[in-house]
Amino acid sequence: MRKLVAGLLAGASMLIAAPAQGAPIRPTDPAFAGQWGVTRTGVDQAWSSTRGSSRVIVAVVDTGVSRLPDLAGRLLPGRDFANHDDDPSDDNGHGTMAATVIAASGNNRTGIAGICWYCRILPVKVLNAKGGGSYTDIALGIRYAADRGASVISLSLGGSDDSPLLSDAVAYAEGKGALVVAAAGNRGAATPHYPAAIPSVLAVGGVTPSGSRYDWSNHGPWVDVTAPGCNPAQGPTGLVAPYCGTSSATPFVAGVAGLLAATDPAPSAARIRAALVGTRSLPSGRIDVPAALRALPVDGDVTRPAVAFGAVGALVRGRVTITAAASDQHGVSRVQLYAGGRLVATDTTAPYSFAWQSAPDTATVQLELRAYDRRGNLTVVRRSVRADNAAPAVRLAKSGRTVTARATDASGVTRLELVVDGRVTVRRAGSVSRFAVPARARSVQVRAYDRAGNLRVANGKLAG
Structure with missing residues (x-):
């Protein structure tokens, strides 16, 4: 049975910005300042430990993916099930935006910083230029991604009806070791949305910078986690634009799953899912990336800090x-x-x-x-x-109204000061200096400082 399904295009019209927070890793990408989701979920902290790996493939099952400099060298050959050919180019823009949220190169002074900088993207086109498609093509796309080694399969799409086609495809992908991540939908309802509502799929809702649910995000006990619902993303021309909806939250989570998949020892899809769900912030359900990393098993970890x-x-x-x-x-x-x-x-x-x-x-x-x-x-x-905790050695010699100071120190002497009646009257760099002493001086000292800052004071009574 073929059933038409609309792709989940942006569910809100504008990006909601938030004040920037201090971040352990702050990349040079010009649009990073608008990526509030990265700091709210701790992705920036996780980047100090992992930024992904080329061994991790994330499949974007969507409207296709266009070639961009920010994906250069990491965009794999794919398949177009909507037009039945091997050219998965994006004629809509939705899939490319999802792909850049997942894996745009970070710290390269271009566009945005994706979540998983070194993950590879497998483009699988199952939706047409208008964002529509069928369950049949989506199921074929899921199976195709699983057969080509995808660790994570990102689905920013869905429909209101359940389908054995989707359930069987998801089960097939999971049998191949893939984690399937899908959008909860943008109707603001508690009604299940598929394939996200399939129990083994990681269903993703969208939250605001404060962690509250966007009113357009579907919700309910079938939604497993939430993630930032508005993120900057790059379209087919590379232009950065707001990308909002559970369509945006889903690739965010898929990118995080890619980071977790890149750790050593490589965790299973079930382990990644459990880590993300088990460490989410309650009651919002927002993912906590550093906590998810810590929740992964460490047995077999041979990577040194x-x-x-x-x-x-x-x-x-x-x-x-x-x-x-x-x-x-x-x-x-x-x-x-x-x-x-x-x-x-x-x-x-x-x-x-x-x-x-x-x-x-x-x-x-x-x-x-x-x-x-x-x-x-x-x-x-x-x-x-x-x-160096030893002060310089200082020798003084007086000739009439002239004092000659010679200081020595293993670390070197930086300066000498003449102090007359408690006031510094002369400062000179070096270790040897001759000072003229005023005729009415009641007391005379020479201070010697070494390179470490140790001080020696030579005073008083001088040999004539």
């Missing part, structure tokens, strides 16, 4: 604050700082920061960061610094 020192000078003194950046696909359990082979401190939460008392040492010290992930994988990075 990434860790790096923050800004720290090569020369230090006294109490020093050492910062570290650490990330892991499944979460960092702890970061430790060692100095000279001895444990200084352990930090279990980001941002990672340590207070190290370098005094009284004056020597080269090897600092070491040890980062452990939840599986126990360890990464070690080292950096040598010179601890």
Whole structure:
């Protein structure tokens, strides 16, 4: 039986903007400032751990996908079931917008930043230029995507009637290891929408920046998760425009599923689904991407965390604050700082920061960061610094009303100051200087500073 079905085109006419939030990863894409969904769901935090993988294929079963620079090298050959040929080009725009939400290249100063930067897109055209199609073609498209190794199948489409064609196609895809993600629909109703309402499909509703349901988003207990319902996206010409509706929320979730699929060990579709559903924010049901990553099983994880020192000078003194950046696909359990082979401190939460008392040492010290992930994988990075907690040595000589100061220090002397009656009267760079002393001076001091900031004061009584 063939049944006509309308593609879910944009369900709202404008993009709802929200104030930008501080983000761990902020890409250079010019339209990123409008991607409020990325920060609301923690995608920007997840990017510090994973940005996808070319081994992950996300199928866009829609109106086709046009070739764009932001998808260059990652758009696979596909199929057009609407016109029965091998050219899945987009003659509507809907599918291309979905594809860019999923996988537009990030941090390339072009367009938007997709959710899964390195995932590949499989274009499967099942809807015509007007956004219409049949259950038969959709079912064929789902099977085609599964046969070509899609880890995730994104369906921004649907109809009001259930169908054995769709159920069988979904079951076939799941048997091949694919996660099927589908739009809940844009009528603001609780009536089930298909294929989203098929129990094993991940049904996606749309929410606002505050996490409340858009009034046009379908809802009900059959809706599994929600996601940002308005996202900037690129059409067939590459132009960025608002893309709203559960059609937009669905590829957002499909891109997140791609990020999760790119982790090590590769999780099953069931694991990804459980992670997304089990960590959603209640009562809105909005996905929480960092929490979903942490919910994935870590047994078999052999990928070590990434860790790096923050800004720290090569020369230090006294109490020093050492910062570290650490990330892991499944979460960092702890970061430790060692100095000279001895444990200084352990930090279990980001941002990672340590207070190290370098005094009284004056020597080269090897600092070491040890980062452990939840599986126990360890990464070690080292950096040598010179601890200088010794003040310069200063010798003074007086000849009449002239004082000559000579300072020495292993780290180097930066400046000398002449202090007359408690006031600094002369400052000079270097380690040797001759100062003229006023005739009525009651007290004279010379201050010497080394490169670490240590100070030595030579005063008083000078040999004539």
